[in-house]
Amino acid sequence: DVKVTQSSRYLVKRTGEKVFLECVQDMDHENMFWYRQDPGLGLRLIYFSYDVKMKEKGDIPEGYSVSREKKERFSLILESASTNQTSMYLCASSELRETGSNEQFFGPGTRLTVL
Amino acid sequence: GENVEQHPSTLSVQEGDSAVIKCTYSDSASNYFPWYKQELGKRPQLIIDIRSNVGEKKDQRIAVTLNKTAKHFSLHITETQPEDSAVYFCAALPPLYSGAGSYQLTFGKGTKLSVIP
Numbered sequence: 721d722v723k724v725t726q727s728s729r730y731l732v733k734r735t736g737e738k739v740f741l742e743c744v745q746d747m748d749h750e751n752m753f754w755y756r757q758d759p760g761l762g763l764r765l766i767y768f769s770y771d772v773k774m775k776e777k778g779d780i781p782e783g784y785s786v787s788r789e790k791k792e793r794f795s796l797i798l799e800s801a802s803t804n805q806t807s808m809y810l811c812a813s814s815e816l817r818e819t820g821s822n823e824q825f826f827g828p829g830t831r832l833t834v835l
Numbered sequence: 836g837e838n839v840e841q842h843p844s845t846l847s848v849q850e851g852d853s854a855v856i857k858c859t860y861s862d863s864a865s866n867y868f869p870w871y872k873q874e875l876g877k878r879p880q881l882i883i884d885i886r887s888n889v890g891e892k893k894d895q896r897i898a899v900t901l902n903k904t905a906k907h908f909s910l911h912i913t914e915t916q917p918e919d920s921a922v923y924f925c926a927a928l929p930p931l932y933s934g935a936g937s938y939q940l941t942f943g944k945g946t947k948l949s950v951i952p
Contacts, residue, residue: 827878
């Protein structure tokens with residue numbers, strides 16, 4: 721079974737704090753993704769990475785950065801947390817495939833509250 | 836970039852009836868279309884997917900149809916059961932190695948399906 725884990729299920733931080741969200745996958749997937757999920761807005765991509773040390777901006781990268789030093793680990797960083805970053809954060813991973821399934825496997829999510 | 840529209844945003848059906856959720860996409864080059872189900876408090880999970888070289892795919896009570904010309908695809912659930920109640924997301928993926936965004940799934944905003952016993 722593919723397993724994607726996230727460092728915290730719930731996190732409460734104060735405005736201005738630096739926040740680290742960590743994601744680990746155990747299936748040697750090339751691709752890793754960070755999404756945020758808000759009611760009525762679906763899943764919005766923040767950043768993704770298709771290889772170690774490679775990163776690409778998604779649809780809403782402002783206020784976030786990422787780090788991928790090892791293939792299995794992808795970190796999301798909020799340099800200075802703000803209240804509008806209160807959300808559910810989901811990590812996902814997938815293989816690179818041109819045929820068959822490009823299934824993304826999601827982690828359990830981290831519900832971040834910024835006070 | 837790709838844009839995916841999903842309708843309806845909420846859907847209530849009686850147990851045993853069918854449910855249909857529709858999505859349209861904007862990038863004619865997109866060639867992979869998955870559907871994810873997210874139960875309350877849980878992570879999204881893939882339930883069915885289709886590639887653009889296929890018009891329809893079935894898996895027991897669920898099916899997906901794809902119309903490449905019209906750029907829309909639909910999820911069909913027959914004989915609905917209470918455990919089908921969840922939020923469903925459609926998505927589209929452009930071909931790999933096609934440039935910026937080629938690894939990026941674009942999701943619809945989701946449909947909350949309620950199956951009434």
